[in-house]
Amino acid sequence: MTDPAADEKPVVILIAPQLGENIGMVARAMLNCGLTELRLVRPRDGWPSEKARETSAGALEVIDGAQVFETTRDALADLTRVYATTARPREMVTRVLTPAAAAREMRAEASGGGGKAGVLFGGERSGLDNEDISLADTIITAPLNPGFTSLNLAQAVLMLAYEWWIAGDETPAERLETNLSEVATKESLDNFLIRLEEQLDEGGFFRSAPMKPTVMRNIRSLFQRARPTEQEISTLHGIIVAIRRAERNAPRYDRRRREES
Amino acid sequence: MTDPAADEKPVVILIAPQLGENIGMVARAMLNCGLTELRLVRPRDGWPSEKARETSAGALEVIDGAQVFETTRDALADLTRVYATTARPREMVTRVLTPAAAAREMRAEASGGGGKAGVLFGGERSGLDNEDISLADTIITAPLNPGFTSLNLAQAVLMLAYEWWIAGDETPAERLETNLSEVATKESLDNFLIRLEEQLDEGGFFRSAPMKPTVMRNIRSLFQRARPTEQEISTLHGIIVAIRRAERNAPRYDRRRREES
Numbered sequence: 001m002t003d004p005a006a007d008e009k010p011v012v013i014l015i016a017p018q019l020g021e022n023i024g025m026v027a028r029a030m031l032n033c034g035l036t037e038l039r040l041v042r043p044r045d046g047w048p049s050e051k052a053r054e055t056s057a058g059a060l061e062v063i064d065g066a067q068v069f070e071t072t073r074d075a076l077a078d079l080t081r082v083y084a085t086t087a088r089p090r091e092m093v094t095r096v097l098t099p100a101a102a103a104r105e106m107r108a109e110a111s112g113g114g115g116k117a118g119v120l121f122g123g124e125r126s127g128l129d130n131e132d133i134s135l136a137d138t139i140i141t142a143p144l145n146p147g148f149t150s151l152n153l154a155q156a157v158l159m160l161a162y163e164w165w166i167a168g169d170e171t172p173a174e175r176l177e178t179n180l181s182e183v184a185t186k187e188s189l190d191n192f193l194i195r196l197e198e199q200l201d202e203g204g205f206f207r208s209a210p211m212k213p214t215v216m217r218n219i220r221s222l223f224q225r226a227r228p229t230e231q232e233i234s235t236l237h238g239i240i241v242a243i244r245r246a247e248r249n250a251p252r253y254d255r256r257r258r259e260e261s
Numbered sequence: 262m263t264d265p266a267a268d269e270k271p272v273v274i275l276i277a278p279q280l281g282e283n284i285g286m287v288a289r290a291m292l293n294c295g296l297t298e299l300r301l302v303r304p305r306d307g308w309p310s311e312k313a314r315e316t317s318a319g320a321l322e323v324i325d326g327a328q329v330f331e332t333t334r335d336a337l338a339d340l341t342r343v344y345a346t347t348a349r350p351r352e353m354v355t356r357v358l359t360p361a362a363a364a365r366e367m368r369a370e371a372s373g374g375g376g377k378a379g380v381l382f383g384g385e386r387s388g389l390d391n392e393d394i395s396l397a398d399t400i401i402t403a404p405l406n407p408g409f410t411s412l413n414l415a416q417a418v419l420m421l422a423y424e425w426w427i428a429g430d431e432t433p434a435e436r437l438e439t440n441l442s443e444v445a446t447k448e449s450l451d452n453f454l455i456r457l458e459e460q461l462d463e464g465g466f467f468r469s470a471p472m473k474p475t476v477m478r479n480i481r482s483l484f485q486r487a488r489p490t491e492q493e494i495s496t497l498h499g500i501i502v503a504i505r506r507a508e509r510n511a512p513r514y515d516r517r518r519r520e521e522s
Contacts, residue, residue, distance in 0.1 A: 003406075025413060028416075031406060031409040032409055032410065032412055033406060034406040057413070058409070091440055092438070093438065093439050093440055093442065093489075093493060094438050095435065095436075095438075096435070096436050096438045097434065098432055098434050098435075101434035101435050139438065142423070143427060144293050145264075145295040147292075148292040148320065149293065150289070150318050151293055152289060152318070154413070154416070155286075155290055155293070158420070159419070165404070165405065166359075171359055171404035173359050174358050174359075175356075176354070176355070177354065177355050177356075177400065179352055179354055181354065232354060
């Protein structure tokens with residue numbers, strides 16, 4: 001993903017946050033997801049905050065760049081689109097989006113040159129009041145366990161920031177970490193399976209000749225499912241060699257005992 | 262969404278967590294997303310923990326039901342599928358999923374009656390070690406800001422739990438909260454616009470007759486975009502009445518002054 005320009009990223013606006021620790025954790029969650037612009041409206045314990053710096057775990061570009069405002073209106077003045085986060089339904093007629101839908105909308109608007117967005121988060125105690133919510137164009141409500149919707153402030157910010165981040169992310173949903181080795185070709189896999197089959201024939205593994213193709217298909221399936229790398233195929237060959245060597249090195253009496261059993 | 266049965270939900274397993282506060286915040290994040298089964302392997306500060314109860318914000322069913330294990334192997338013994346969360350690439354050949362993809366996989370397997378899944382999270386200081394990771398079938402790595410991937414423990418749990426929750430959630434991405442009033446029908450909107458147009462005609466609003474249809478289309482678009490409810494249409498009618506009444510009630514001299522200007 002190419003990191004969007006700063007003015008294409010939503011601003012996080014905390015209304016009357018209480019604890020510096022929480023502001024620090026918000027900053028950390030923001031930077032985890034590439035967000036950098038933090039605004040604080042009437043932080044209860046003042047600003048700057050040493051505790052916020054500590055709990056930010058090094059997200060100092062967010063902490064040191066934070067701006068403080070006296071009113072929500074002032075904090076929003078330069079924005080063109082404002083979202084308010086709340087878990088509770090309000091007595092207003094309003095658009096309600098999930099975090100994922102809001103994130104897609106912010107991405108789409110920003111890439112269309114559509115101005116600057118911000119997201120309001122209420123304080124730890126009681127969230128946003130209706131006056132602040134009425135300044136927002138749209139409400140964001142995360143679909144949570146209806147029996148337990150009380151979200152920690154930094155968790156609420158993370159949820160939104162993470163959705164914003166992945167809305168522009170192109171990481172494949174699934175990949176195989178191969179640690180620089182290549183995934184084995186079918187030819188390599190076949191060569192190993194042919195060798196294994198010879199060994200199994202030699203060792204009297206196949207009790208029923210007609211079942212042999214089925215048994216081999218099942219064995220193939222097991223190894224194939226593991227998607228071995230070329231290096232792992234070498235390891236499998238090595239395992240065959242080692243098992244034979246173990247037998248060769250075994251003391252005579254031991255070998256005989258096994259034959260009798 | 263119907264809440265899945267307990268044995269269809271993934272278990273959260275914290276390996277050597279340090280602070281009780283963080284375990285409490287993990288429990289809170291889990292319950293926010295409907296997860297209830299927590300397992301702790303060698304919690305540094307012992308268990309039970311009063312601090313964990315405090316920071317769980319009431320997620321006591323998770324805290325009180327938490328089980329403690331001496332080894333990771335013991336904590337995994339009854340599971341059929343294990344995921345390990347880590348931000349760093351490891352020297353292993355392994356499947357790597359995003360949190361969203363892992364969540365979909367867990368949902369799909371559980372609904373197919375495919376056993377019980379668990380997710381390993383490492384301690385605050387250094388995450389999971391390679392030995393613990395090797396016990397997992399699959400790695401989960403969240404695509405984060407590559408310049409700042411250090412996630413708080415409860416944040417990591419939330420990210421996964423939230424993806425699991427919404428993978429089974431049917432909340433519409435967008436809805437209009439109408440506070441019990443119905444969204445207005447087109448007929449209601451038309452009736453209002455006809456009345457408004459009459460008022461505007463009467464007030465000499467349309468300077469150019471040929472432009473009138475365009476102007477009215479733009480006005481319609483503005484009101485239509487707002488998706489007013491029936492109640493709001495009533496309010497709009499009331500606004501017209503009120504503006505006329507304001508004029509009617511205005512003192513004579515005031516009215517004359519405006520006419521002159």
